[in-house]
Amino acid sequence: MSVLAIAEHRRGELRPVSLEQLAAGRELADELGGELHTAVIGGDVETFGAELNREGVDTVHTVDIGEEFNHDVYTQVVTQLATELDPTVLLMPNSVNGLDYAPAVANRLDRPLVTDVVDIDAEGDLTATRELYGSKVETTIDVHADQAAVTIRPAEWPTVEADGDAANEAFDANIDESAVRSTVKGFEEVGGGDIDITDADVLVSVGRGIEEEENLDIIHDLADALDATVSGSRPLIDNGWLAKDRQVGQSGKVVTPDVYIAIGISGAVQHVAGMKGSDTIVAINTDPNAPIFDIADYGIQDDLFEVVPALIEQFQ
């Protein structure tokens, strides 16, 4: 009745979700009355293994193979490790890379997969909580199986900080090289424009609520009036209305300005991940139920096309 959590690293750094999984994993292991195992695959496994030796971890498994993530390698290694350890719950990060191998692993192990879980409970049947429709509603799911694979949403659990006294075991995986049919050639940083939104003291940030590209004029006018920098949420960048280096969120930049003014942004979790560290958050949105108001310090629940011009007027 154990739990196995697979760590994630990129370009020499362990990613925080690896340590968050230890918190989620320990809770689950306690409910199951079993051990918590964690594993790191590739890179500097000695250093990563030592970093993963945190309170509550029983065994750290290190798999010394390759440098960076490759889904063909990860799929084979995790499948073999899970087959050997036979954990009740196999935890993986709900990250871009997690979703690039977890479904294949679950398929090979013939385990049900529940992704993007924000809460999980193993007392009795395994139940998981997920969000639907862009965080508008939550749902609980009963998993009808003895064993399951679960990906957990980053930043939902705290990282485990205290040192542990876990055993360290090296795991020898057998890689079928003929099944490695993808090659990671390198990485590329996005953006590189002359604007660095992470430097701005005040950000005027705009989302889908702006509706049309030509409506962006009032956003630029407001930014001018406040001597602020314009940033945006994903749809604006996808539409090509703002440059990629203006994107705030999980796949864009993480910003921590003094004041963040979110205009017509609903506050999906991917966006919030990029701005929740702002000192003061102001939200302008017609929808009083928009999740952005959960994180905002101040809000105006009204039509941005009326509020923004009125605000510009205040500064003229």
Added chain:
Amino acid sequence: MKILVTVKEVAAVDDEFEIDGLAIDDRYVTADLNEWDEYAVEAAVQIKEAHDDVEVVTATIGPSETDETIRQALAKGADRAIRVWDDALDDAGLLDPETKAEVLAAVAAEEDPDLVLTGVQSADDGFGATGVTLADKLDMEWGAVVNDLDLDPEAGVASVHRELEGGVEELTDIEIPAVLTIQTGINDPRYASLRGIRQAQSKELAEYSLTDIGLDAAGIESPLEQTSLYEPETEGEATVFEGSPEETAAELAELLAEKGVTS
């Protein structure tokens, strides 16, 4: 070359809504083509336009009500469509990624595509796992969260960018046949032309039951059971300014001035 694109109809929920049992009350939802799938369809149609002899086929799991949404994909340039539905799927409740992938794999086995494009996730369930599960069932290579695609059919390689977190992209070469899950922003999805909409009406839209594609309806069982649906408790402690836009703007201006924001 043949490209299979998975297309899902999803429900968009109004700002104000009510919950009816385990679902959002019908009155507050609008059906639409899943946003991610729009980009996948566009990516397929662009490959068709760039190379000779490419056929684009869409595959959908859904009841006959989804035909209108499927026609949107046909109007944007897909050649024909396949829709699978069965009482057993209706009865299975929450379809997990594995069950969906099993159905789509049966379609793919029949069609034998060189490339399968799916959306990264659906806007409603958001499992984000069906595409990779499908690849593994088909013993195909795959790539998740692709936001740039350069296909070389002669070399049998798709050179992709995978959009990682934090403004970093991974550059990866993937052997085809492969399943790629397509991220929004990879292209600029076209609007259907009037001519496209007209043509879509006469394009083939085949409907299959599970038996038709060689699956046993009795074997369709989702291991996931949805037991509740509710609005999350708001954790917000926002000070909400009340009044007319002029009044709220004035209050906000005062606050911003206090925070040191000046023109």
